[in-house]
Amino acid sequence: MGAPVLLASEVSKRFGPVKALDKVEFHLDPGEVHALLGINGAGKSTFIKILSGIVQKDSGTITVAGQEVHFRAPEDAIRAGIATVQQHPELVPDMTGYENIFLGRETHGRGMLGRVDQRGLIARAAALLQRFAVPIDLSRTVAQMSAVEREAVAILQALAADDIRVLILDEPTSTLTDVERDDLFRLMNILRDQGISMIYITHQLEEVFEIADSFSVFRGGRCVARMSIDDARAQGVSLATMMLGEAMGEVFPPKAAPGTAGEVILSVRGLSSGLDFADVQFDVRQGEILGVFGLVGSGCDELAKAIFGAQPAERGQILVNGEEVMPGSPRDALAAGIFLVPGDRRTEGLALTRTALFNIPLANLGRASGKGWVLRRRRIREDAQRMTAQVALHPPSLTIPASGYSGGNQQKIVLAKGLYAEADVYIFVEPTVGVDIGARAKIYALIRELAQSAAVIVMSSDCDEVHGIADRTLALHKGRQVEPAMGTFSRDQLLMGGIMGGAHP
Template sequence: MSKILTMSGIAKRFGPVQALGGVDFDLDRGEIHALLGINGAGKSTLIKILSGVYVKDEGTITIDGEAVELGTPRAAIEAGVATVQQHPELVPDCTGVENIFLGGEGASPGLFRRMNRAAMREKAQKLLVRFPIEIDLDARVGEMPAVDREIVAILHALRHDHIKILILDEPTSTLTEREKASLFQMMRALQAGGISIIYITHRLEEVYEIADRFTVFRGGRNVATMTLGEARLTGVSIPELMLDEAAGDLYPARDGRSDGDVLLEAKGLGCGAHFSGVDLVARRGEILGIFGLVGSGVDELSKVLYGAMRHDVGELVVKGETRNFRGAHDGLAAGIFLVPGDRRTEGLTMTKDVVFNTTVAHLGRASWVGGLLRMRANRQASERLARDVGLQPFELDRPVSAFSGGNQQKIVIAKGLFRDADIYIFAEPTVGVDIGARAKLYALMRELSQRAAVIVVSSDCDEVHGLADRVLALYKGRPVHPGGAEPTRDQLLAAGIMGARAA
């Protein structure tokens, strides 16, 4: 198979930090190639060089047999490279068609330009003929499911006919299993249409499902490139390649405690059409796991327990006192902290630095009596917590928007630890977090559970089953007990995706 892309001897340095040390990477024509590595391994730097965000210090790039210089995003697009970021910036009030052609609406030049909607719709239909996928592009993006928004972002990237290489950065991080299947269908249609795809993911099971080859970066170097068949034949472990060590146990050992103080209890809890009839108990000294797919009500349940949403049925008891929270401030005052699933809009102030984001949830601790910030103490606390969560790079003055998604999640968790709460609710805690950082965060949650009640709410069945002492599943808004004192992973999965106990 011929090469559509060859990157040779690519080097990039940021001050004293060597982000890439002369790496090689190639992409076959019509291939889906997974690019893997823990946060800070260098894969994001390589992709930013390819997409024109960074300028390489050394090396050569050849696209379709021609040497190219990709100094700007425009130059990358002109060379046939398009990128869909992990969180595509779309306009919710505009339709799919309008979002696809943002910045190129087909209007004729002049002072009083108008959108040529007919031309836009015609071009959109041509895209759907080229890459067959079922989607209503006349719907407003804000009303679309997550997978359709991802497809709109992809079509926006491919609106230029000459695009040959598509980079997808963590496209499945917010998708359900069914939506993921729809996205993979779209990727195979792109592949069949002649598009070569570089696929970045931390979900290693997806590599075996969709990729033709994979490359692992570690420490700014390419440590392996092979097909999935070669990996199976030789017994290669992708996690061990990423970590340069035996992967070991991802989840920390349970200590068997079940007699800690009850800190939070729900009795017949319900919230409109989102969920109903939820009974749960969270104790100090253990981790309670709640498994449910996106749309099952788990996100709303986490917000009700915290106070960001109000329940309309049932009773919520916090440290022995029945509570009716009026908002998140009441939850915080009661000693509850929520690490939200949507870190960008609910967990972080993206334009502010790490110290600000770490300390903002507890201004009483972060300030002197007169309201002035305790600058030195806040920085020292932020440094300690950043080390605890494994923040990379360790640059506390950077705005959090400059960090990868996985590192942004670590900052949200550091923010929760600064709050020093009695009850922690982690919603989708490891979305976009690599396997090495996951093990560290899981160990941190286990340690935290020794002094606080910890609730982990996740659409990752393996995460809930591997981490929690007790588990509950939500299916279409109703609780389903998987069965048995210690249900198997298959029992928990059956409860969450089918609403019934496994046979």
């Protein structure tokens, strides 16, 4: 295998009283795909930010290709041969693939206007594709591309710098379908064959055995284990147990006992919105969870937004506790007792530059205010502290900007907003995207707890998630509702209903 291409020794980092990394030991071999695992708050994100030059280590050493390096900015990491593709790549939708790849590194032609040399960009992109053989048309705009094609553009953008040896991929499959994920893995195999070493961060543990050569587990700010995939298979290792440091119990909480559901809280009748979905109808009772399974383009996201007033419905009825409400805005929905945990927490669920203390009371300003709409600051802080404790936010700080938290902990802040809302109806869209196995179990338990006093809907493109958490299920396929002939779907029937529009055995 040869000497490691990347070696970290006794790397430590503190943020005030919080020890994020504690003498981490890590190495990456040439041409290796290495999975980096750990629950939210284990130190993975901090370690990757140090390797990317975003955060500076307090102590320890890092060497690349045998040379000790010191990063004060991302440019230093790139010059040393380390490139990172973030979980949410920042691409310009209206620009072509090749324009995005060389954004900020364009070649300019002569002339007063300093126009970009388009031919030069195309030639450089062609050379890059010849090296890495990525099957993609870079002449299209990013807005015209699929999710996996956008990921490929971000990867090529990272590799466009000279002498990149190490590529860091942060949760690259979190928003991909199974087919797109397989396409990404083919691309990763191409890069591996070209000698690119990759650090692959994921919470999808089943993927580790499919694509990685080895893995490391972070826990409590330390690297507690490193193992090859072959050895892990031979020993029957449980990745979840290694991440948690204890045996993993049932991820999903017990379902409601048959016949124990209370009165109908939410009724949806013949709801339609253009081409997105049509004639959707269902009831949700207190004490139960309704699961809705649908792939990208099924209409699930649009349905959730229509109920929440963020997208207009052309016809139909929405009733809460027997009274008709047709929210024209999220404000109307919140006033009617409807709360949405959106699928894209970064753009739709949080003010990322603001703290948890700012974000949490936004869901219920009436509760946050006293007479004359004056904010009750002490009460808000007490409530926010109680709710962040309930969702197990880590670190448990109310003063860190939401952007400073891992994806899983950002989701916990959105959940704390939901608790603060004291709603009658909760709609969760993709509630555990980018969330580790341990946090997932806590989120499912919280969803079940909310269902004791509210109507709860979970919409997800993860069939196992919907089937595991819900008491009743239905599927959406191209905007059309698919229901079981009787009772509820089996797991396979639910999957077929969402994929093909029919509940096949």
